[in-house]
Amino acid sequence: MRLRLPLRRPLPWRARGLTAMAAAAAVALLAGMLTGLQIRAAQAQERRDEIAAEEAAEAARIADERAQTARSLARDRLETLERGERLAAWAVASGKAQAALTAAEGVLAGSEGAVPDDAVRSALAAALDALRALLDAAPDDPSAQDATALAEATTAVVDASAAVTAAQAAWQAEQDAAAAAAAAAAARARESRSGAGADCGGSGISEPSTGGAALHTSVPAEDGDGSNGRMPRSAMTALGWCTDSLGNQQWLRTDAAQAMVRLNDAFRAQFGENIAIDLSYRSYEDQVRARELYGGLAARPGTSNHGLGTAVDTWEWAAYDFGSERYAWLVANGPAYGWHNPAASEPGNPEYWHFEYRG
Numbered sequence: 001m002r003l004r005l006p007l008r009r010p011l012p013w014r015a016r017g018l019t020a021m022a023a024a025a026a027v028a029l030l031a032g033m034l035t036g037l038q039i040r041a042a043q044a045q046e047r048r049d050e051i052a053a054e055e056a057a058e059a060a061r062i063a064d065e066r067a068q069t070a071r072s073l074a075r076d077r078l079e080t081l082e083r084g085e086r087l088a089a090w091a092v093a094s095g096k097a098q099a100a101l102t103a104a105e106g107v108l109a110g111s112e113g114a115v116p117d118d119a120v121r122s123a124l125a126a127a128l129d130a131l132r133a134l135l136d137a138a139p140d141d142p143s144a145q146d147a148t149a150l151a152e153a154t155t156a157v158v159d160a161s162a163a164v165t166a167a168q169a170a171w172q173a174e175q176d177a178a179a180a181a182a183a184a185a186a187a188r189a190r191e192s193r194s195g196a197g198a199d200c201g202g203s204g205i206s207e208p209s210t211g212g213a214a215l216h217t218s219v220p221a222e223d224g225d226g227s228n229g230r231m232p233r234s235a236m237t238a239l240g241w242c243t244d245s246l247g248n249q250q251w252l253r254t255d256a257a258q259a260m261v262r263l264n265d266a267f268r269a270q271f272g273e274n275i276a277i278d279l280s281y282r283s284y285e286d287q288v289r290a291r292e293l294y295g296g297l298a299a300r301p302g303t304s305n306h307g308l309g310t311a312v313d314t315w316e317w318a319a320y321d322f323g324s325e326r327y328a329w330l331v332a333n334g335p336a337y338g339w340h341n342p343a344a345s346e347p348g349n350p351e352y353w354h355f356e357y358r359g
Contacts, residue, residue, distance in 0.1 A: 087141075089144065089147040090142040093150040093151045096151070097151075100154045100158050101157065104161040107124070107161045108161075108164065114171050115171050116167060121164055126160075130153050134150050196242065200242035200274060200315070202273035202319075205317055205318075205319035206276070206317060207317045215289065215290055216246050217249070217281060218251070218286045219233075219251065220251055221233065228307035228308055229282065229284025229286075229302060229304070230283070230284060230307075236253060236254060236309055237251070237253075237258070239251075239260060239264075242274065242275075250280040250281075251281040253308060253357075259338045259339060259357060262337050263330075263337040267329070276314050276317065277312045278312075278314060279313040281306060281309045282304055282306035287299065290304075297351075310356060310358075311357065312354075314330075322352050339357055341354065342356060
């Protein structure tokens with residue numbers, strides 16, 4: 001048996017329109033919903049991108065700050081290290097400067113009056129002033145240039161001090177040489193004396209001779225022209241005591257000889273002995289020999305009082321030395337007879353034995 005289905009009645013056109021509209025609305029609604037979902041998804045992604053960008057920027061900022069902090073710390077450490085090095089360099093330079101300053105001040109003080117030319121001491125004083133100025137103005141944070149300037153000033157002081165030391169050594173060498181020459185001359189003078197006769201001074205005051213090259217009293221020539229060392233015998237008179245080892249008498253110009261005889265008479269009355277005369281007249285040739293023997297202690301040939309017959313030398317005995325009784329008596333009484341001792345009025349003159357006739 002066949003079933004028969006009821007036939008569908010076609011919808012009226014108005015119903016069909018509503019259905020289409022409902023379907024369109026549903027589609028539109030669905031499309032709207034999809035669009036909204038897409039928009040929200042895009043907005044969410046955009047926000048996520050923004051957050052990621054912010055986080056990346058913050059991370060970059062933090063990294064930059066950390067990098068800046070690290071650089072700052074590195075700079076601080078470097079500056080601290082460099083400052084420490086500068087301070088250490090200054091400390092070394094300052095220590096050397098102080099040592100040089102102290103040593104040079106001692107050299108300057110010890111060289112006063114002991115250098116041939118004081119210009120070297122003036123240069124050292126100026127170098128010391130410059131070094132003191134740098135030390136007094138020491139900066140809290142000295143630079144490498146400050147340390148270099150201090151080192152250069154120290155070197156200047158050391159060099160100037162060495163120049164003063166060398167000059168002082170040269171001066172001292174000159175002094176020592178002069179003293180040695182004087183001592184040698186004095187020794188030669190002592191050695192040149194050959195001994196006094198019994199009528200020359202007292203037996204208790206004479207001193208033994210050490211021998212050596214002798215210098216004797218000269219005998220005036222008959223034909224002397226009257227110049228120094230060329231006195232004619234006619235103008236001279238021989239004394240009556242203290243003949244030398246060659247048998248030469250002591251010769252003086254006549255007026256000087258007469259005054260010496262009177263002085264000797266007074267001396268004998270005081271001491272009971274003759275004045276111990278070692279040398280008197282000296283020819284030009286013997287003046288040359290004396291200069292060779294005694295150097296600067298002897299007068300330049302042609303200028304000696306001995307060459308005019310107006311000077312005598314006593315024996316270089318302690319009895320006639322500075323401060324002795326005989327020396328004091330001759331200095332005090334000799335001028336009354338025209339005889340003077342230059343050493344008595346010239347500080348530093350060592351010739352206690354030399355007397356000159358001045359009339």
